[in-house]
Amino acid sequence: MLHTLKEPTREVVPPAFREQYVKAFNWMILARTVEEKLANLWRAGKVAGGVYTGKGQEAVSVAIGLALKPGDLFGPAIRDQAGRLAFGEPLIDAVRTYLGSRLGPMRGRDGNIHRGRLREGTFAMISHLGSLVSVVAGALLARRMRGEQNVVGATSMGDGATSTGAFHEGLNLAAVEKLPLVVVVTNNQYAYSTPNSRQFACHDLVDRAIGYGVEGYSMDGTDLKECLEVVHHAVGRAREGQGPQMIVASCLRLAGHAEHDDASYVDPRLFTSPLGRDCIDVARNYVLEQGWADAETVRQWRENAKAQVEEVALKVQRESGPDPADEDWCAYATRRFATFEASPS
Numbered sequence: 001m002l003h004t005l006k007e008p009t010r011e012v013v014p015p016a017f018r019e020q021y022v023k024a025f026n027w028m029i030l031a032r033t034v035e036e037k038l039a040n041l042w043r044a045g046k047v048a049g050g051v052y053t054g055k056g057q058e059a060v061s062v063a064i065g066l067a068l069k070p071g072d073l074f075g076p077a078i079r080d081q082a083g084r085l086a087f088g089e090p091l092i093d094a095v096r097t098y099l100g101s102r103l104g105p106m107r108g109r110d111g112n113i114h115r116g117r118l119r120e121g122t123f124a125m126i127s128h129l130g131s132l133v134s135v136v137a138g139a140l141l142a143r144r145m146r147g148e149q150n151v152v153g154a155t156s157m158g159d160g161a162t163s164t165g166a167f168h169e170g171l172n173l174a175a176v177e178k179l180p181l182v183v184v185v186t187n188n189q190y191a192y193s194t195p196n197s198r199q200f201a202c203h204d205l206v207d208r209a210i211g212y213g214v215e216g217y218s219m220d221g222t223d224l225k226e227c228l229e230v231v232h233h234a235v236g237r238a239r240e241g242q243g244p245q246m247i248v249a250s251c252l253r254l255a256g257h258a259e260h261d262d263a264s265y266v267d268p269r270l271f272t273s274p275l276g277r278d279c280i281d282v283a284r285n286y287v288l289e290q291g292w293a294d295a296e297t298v299r300q301w302r303e304n305a306k307a308q309v310e311e312v313a314l315k316v317q318r319e320s321g322p323d324p325a326d327e328d329w330c331a332y333a334t335r336r337f338a339t340f341e342a343s344p345s
């Protein structure tokens with residue numbers, strides 16, 4: 001169910017939650033800031049391919065990254081900059097990959113959102129359309145067969161991805177095997193230009209959880225507090241051995257599918273509905289209401305994020321791309337990749 005705006009009253013929350021919330025909010029600001037920078041670089045013709053942003057989805061994404069622990073697995077999708085950062089991806093990885101630097105995790109050979117660090121448990125995204133469900137499920141199965149315990153895997157995707165065969169096959173297998181997999185579906189109302197009404201006929205995508213035999217949750221993707229609580233709970237259930245968890249977060253994609261798309265097909269009424277709230281504004285208001293920071297402190301957090309992003313962007317623009325003459329063209333899936341040390345951030 002979608003939650004309406006809360007009364008501006010102060011809630012009593014444990015100090016640890018306050019710390020988590022403020023940390024999450026800062027990751028969200030950093031993610032938004034770096035994506036705005038990448039979009040500017042794209043407009044300046046400095047990025048090959050598209051720039052896909054998570055504008056409006058940072059609360060859902062960051063909650064995934066923060067709920068996971070070192071040793072867990074994460075299969076992010078194209079709108080997961082916030083979650084990637086919260087799970088430990090260095091800021092510079094994103095900029096290096098978008099700008100094709102040979103010092104990036106993919107050595108300038110794979111574009112934009114197709115980056116990852118296998119050693120740290122982040123998979124390089126194959127496609128946004130649910131393909132990581134079976135990859136993360138397979139990795140969890142492998143860990144179980146090796147006797148490794150206490151590992152949770154999470155993956156993220158959009159509403160449109162739930163209509164694919166990859167999603168169905170992956171989640172069905174994970175459910176049968178009772179794998180500790182958390183599938184987070186961000187229903188941002190559109191799959192590129194296709195609205196929900198042309199995608200599925202069920203009332204709420206979370207209804208599908210029953211069919212798969214997994215535990216399901218519906219949450220307001222614009223409300224950071226709810227996202228942190230629900231994702232934390234679901235990751236805990238998976239870790240306890242309760243099998244796959246499916247979360248459906250409702251929000252609105254606040255940008256085009258990518259920078260090249262003006263999203264003129266989006267129903268304008270959605271922007272003024274509760275779905276259209278900007279999760280960063282909601283989180284900022286909550287931080288102020290709770291008295292955890294004043295407006296000046298939040299402004300400084302934003303300035304800090306901007307300074308970090310500018311520094312990284314300047315540095316990376318001086319780096320070169322791969323040289324075909326001395327590049328080792330072996331695939332990443334070979335032994336070479338397993339021993340490849342990504343350059344330090």
Ligand SMILES: Cc1ncc(C[n+]2csc(CCOP(=O)(O)OP(=O)(O)O)c2C)c(N)n1
Pocket residue numbers: 079127128129157158159160161162188190191192253257
């Ligand atoms: C098999 C396949 N078909 C189409 C595409 C192109 N494509 C990439 S993302 C996307 C829409 C995805 O919509 P959704 O799952 O709702 O995620 P959102 O973009 O809204 O976050 C499409 C059509 C693709 N990458 N792979």
Ligand SMILES: [Mg+2]
Pocket residue numbers: 158159160186187188189190191192
């Ligand atoms: Mg969508």
